[in-house]
Amino acid sequence: MAEEDTKGITISKDKDFSAWYSQVVQKAELADIRFGIQGFLVHRPWGFMIIRKIYEYLEQAVEAQGHLPFLFPIAVKEADLQKEKEHAGFSPEVFWVESAGSKKMEERFALRPTGEAQIYPLYSLWFRSHNELPFKGYQSRISVYRNEMTTRPFLRGREFLFFETHDVFNTHEEALDQIQQDLATCENVIREKLKIPFLYFKRPDWDRFKGADATYSPDTIMPDGKKIQLASTHDLGTNFSKAYTIQVLGKDEKKHYVWQTCFGPGIWRSMAALIGIHGDDQGLILPFAIAPLQIVIVPVTFTDKKDVTEKIVKVGQKLEAQLSKVGYRVKFDNGPDTPGAKYNHWELHGVPLRIELGPKEVARRACSLVCRTEKKRIPVALTAVEKDIKKHAKMLDEALEKRATAYFKHNTRSADLFADLKKLLHQHRGFVKSPFCSVHKEGEACADKLQKETEGAVVCGTLYPQEEKVKSGQQCIMCGKAAKHLVYIAKTY
């Protein structure tokens, strides 16, 4: 056990969320920020194994929809980036590779800030006929690069982890159907596996990705009351197919620009939400499906009782083999530390279930089961251990979900008057549902005014796919005109 994690968390999550978060990132060995280049961090094994699970679930979900994996270079040609400029506008943040060895390069290249400017030039070469569509492609386990000024582990980096689908269709209807499927992927992975509640929004026009006709995003609330965006899907229309000349010959023998969507779940942000929403003052808490280690078995042995110790170790190893065989990620921790130190270590790391094996338990052919959420010792007969693990894993997940959902609901309020909105944002933060004049261009002035008068709150959008209906007589919370939409407002990361 490395020095840094022996002391445990010393800051209360309720009292200082930001400092607590930093401690968990470091002490649960999720990331190392001592790499020495700002915004570039090392994903340590424990953190990386959690993230790898998130990637695996996403890969399974999109491949079940027919997505094929590919891998594009890290480089982008300057000319390709220029074509994207008006749409995405990443240029001010782009890193440039300009030398090799001691020589200036003849033509510099950029590190990708996102995939469009790399992928779409090739798409213009790959497809010829409507027969070849739909094509759904994606890349996973990659990083992108943006020269951000302020950086924080899993929240904002100059290098951060990425996952992106890029889909090509003959019709807009198919593209719209894909947007529903992207929402299903978020439900499947973010809500079901990570146990993170969210609302799914259609962004107001002024807040969508510049190259998109519409942008859709699941947002959740962090413990400090700020909303965090967990993914985004863009209905790209034919904007990029026109910029990069991606055309296919239709049934009518004429060339048509293709319809495109892209979907990017925020790998880092999902990790940040996982840490922030589920963790407690002992450290991380991991939902069962995401935990690199689901069950840790700790022997409680005594140096003066050699016979009993041997027996305990034997039972522990057998139990580890048994549980591993039926598919659990399990470890028998027979290391040199004391049982207490091991409990603290694995609690800090968020392992969902712990099995304790002491002389009394082994004599009774039993063990003690401890849930990360409950901390109660539950006696379990060794013959019943598989059944009880299944039961308690489910209970732990339900407890996490219940707690997260309760917090989320408690912090999703309504306000019809600006004074109430302001008070809610100040007291509870979270989401506030309010009537708004327009989510189109003409509503932007109200959004700007809102932002100024609330220290930065933004219009997250309208609920998707079922937009809520405005009641007759409801007025825009900013300008007082007849409201056309019910929007959600929040302070943001």
Added chain:
Amino acid sequence: MAEEDTKGITISKDKDFSAWYSQVVQKAELADIRFGIQGFLVHRPWGFMIIRKIYEYLEQAVEAQGHLPFLFPIAVKEADLQKEKEHAGFSPEVFWVESAGSKKMEERFALRPTGEAQIYPLYSLWFRSHNELPFKGYQSRISVYRNEMTTRPFLRGREFLFFETHDVFNTHEEALDQIQQDLATCENVIREKLKIPFLYFKRPDWDRFKGADATYSPDTIMPDGKKIQLASTHDLGTNFSKAYTIQVLGKDEKKHYVWQTCFGPGIWRSMAALIGIHGDDQGLILPFAIAPLQIVIVPVTFTDKKDVTEKIVKVGQKLEAQLSKVGYRVKFDNGPDTPGAKYNHWELHGVPLRIELGPKEVARRACSLVCRTEKKRIPVALTAVEKDIKKHAKMLDEALEKRATAYFKHNTRSADLFADLKKLLHQHRGFVKSPFCSVHKEGEACADKLQKETEGAVVCGTLYPQEEKVKSGQQCIMCGKAAKHLVYIAKTY
């Protein structure tokens, strides 16, 4: 089906291996070299899925040995790279990031040419006590960057795929044991899964990695007779732990420099060997364990027989579901192309087994099974299909292995006289086993002379772990002194 792959391979592998290789890479949709930046290529879905399988097998193999996955940034600090300079000597090839947006950066950083200079500074922070060792870490599915002058798909790139383990031990004995385990990983993945034969060498002193005390590598022979290195393991001794100050407190309460090894299977080179060694004039041939698609089911239907067609489609879909359920990667190809076009397409892509379903077969409750290696139609009852697939998958793998091993053995010769060596290298290329004065410093002059007088042949090394014994009286093939080693000589990629 995209335009480029409809025509099939037009070049004979025997007549022009290099042109054949380029065609297969392009037409089997493995990589796209039209990205527009030299040495940076796009891994297309088919190629990427093959490579992903290689990665998965490697990940399983090293994790079974206790390796933990992590992920380091793409960046390297200039100061850290300097420390490594004398060992690895990558500086002349390093790419530098020097600007962000329109501004020159205060401190430039390099794109990693390999992992040591990034990882070892962190290792110096992570370990304090001998209790924390051994530590085995690795990163997978990453790329590294070197400004190579000539580039070729999967053989040499400015960006190329990487996999690296970095292990830390208390003793040299443990490090030496790890080297045996790295060899086992090569056996497990390269020989067993990819069906690529190789010899495992200890490199001569002048050809080892500069920072290593010893380097070990599996080499194979490509169809053009040149040897290609498939992986390397370095016994780093305490060279890097001294350069980066990686020390732990021993049982004696004193600080000790740790012992290190690192292992890097060549992902691209394994892919190149897979393409080159198994492919034929119809295109790629994939061993069963590596194929993204193991079985393709092709319906043979006729537009004038609608009832029969419906029946065939029903049987095909059912068979696809059945085979998928028992774990095969299978596709029922009900696309618009003709059966003949589909046969060509999937043969070109190397799919091991094809099932044909026509009116006659379906009437008899049967199908035809065709192996990619044999091309004979084997009638199989639908009730026996799972058993026969298992049998023929095994036969295909054995056929690939047999052919590859026969070629490999045929091109591994011996010569005691320089004239014979020269003739063999000219006629057959491949490996030539010859007596050599020394694999240490004092043999380097003979190796230089050899290289000059044979248009570039090199000393691959001595066999490992069992070095062959020199017979009494054998003389160095270059200088005529008493030979101390039997070495293998080959022209190289």
